[in-house]
Amino acid sequence: MSLPEKAFPVSWDQFHRDARALAWRLAGANGGWKAIVCITRGGLVPAAVISRELGIRLIETVCVASYHDYTEQGDLRVLKEINPELLKDDGENVLIVDDLTDTGKTAAIVRAMMPKAHFATIYAKPKGRPLVDTFVTEVSQDTWIYFPWDMGFSYQKPIAEDQRG
Numbered sequence: 498m499s500l501p502e503k504a505f506p507v508s509w510d511q512f513h514r515d516a517r518a519l520a521w522r523l524a525g526a527n528g529g530w531k532a533i534v535c536i537t538r539g540g541l542v543p544a545a546v547i548s549r550e551l552g553i554r555l556i557e558t559v560c561v562a563s564y565h566d567y568t569e570q571g572d573l574r575v576l577k578e579i580n581p582e583l584l585k586d587d588g589e590n591v592l593i594v595d596d597l598t599d600t601g602k603t604a605a606i607v608r609a610m611m612p613k614a615h616f617a618t619i620y621a622k623p624k625g626r627p628l629v630d631t632f633v634t635e636v637s638q639d640t641w642i643y644f645p646w647d648m649g650f651s652y653q654k655p656i657a658e659d660q661r662g
């Protein structure tokens with residue numbers, strides 16, 4: 498297992514603030530979203546905040562899995578497709594939500610299902626960024642984002658000790 502060089506830990510507070518910031522940007526982009534399609538599982542969390550902020554009550558899922566053993570990406574598997582009703586009009590006025598885009602592979606697969614939908618993530622890495630219409634924060638490709646639902650409290654070594662190796 499290879500670990501990315503840098504760590505970007507995100508608390509629940511920060512995630513909530515960033516999800517709200519994404520909702521503000523989306524509110525300015527379009528008034529008429531007819532539904533959110535969230536990419537499980539990570540997209541479920543920002544989708545809850547965005548649906549509350551923008552008053553979007555129709556929520557659909559597309560279930561995609563690719564990362565296993567923590568940071569290793571394997572073949573992408575679509576475990577559940579999008580309701581055909583929402584695929585009409587190539588997904589126009591549909592908002593696709595995920596927590597982040599990294600290599601962009603997940604985004605590319607879901608975009609192909611709904612080419613006219615608007616794709617939004619909270620975080621973006623450079624490889625995935627061109628596939629996303631709206632995001633809040635960019636982190637470098639060699640950074641791993643640690644989400645609050647994957648974390649617990651643990652001892653942290655002082656920075657100086659880390660630098661001594």
Ligand SMILES: O=P(O)(O)OC[C@H]1O[C@H](OP(=O)(O)OP(=O)(O)O)[C@H](O)[C@@H]1O
Binds near residue numbers: 540598599600601
């Ligand atoms: O841009 P990519 O390199 O494709 O990676 C981004 C995807 O990876 C993670 O999902 P994951 O497949 O780990 O499943 P999960 O949401 O259930 O954790 C994340 O939530 C994105 O959906």
Ligand SMILES: [Mg+2]
Binds near residue numbers: 536537538539540
């Ligand atoms: Mg995901």
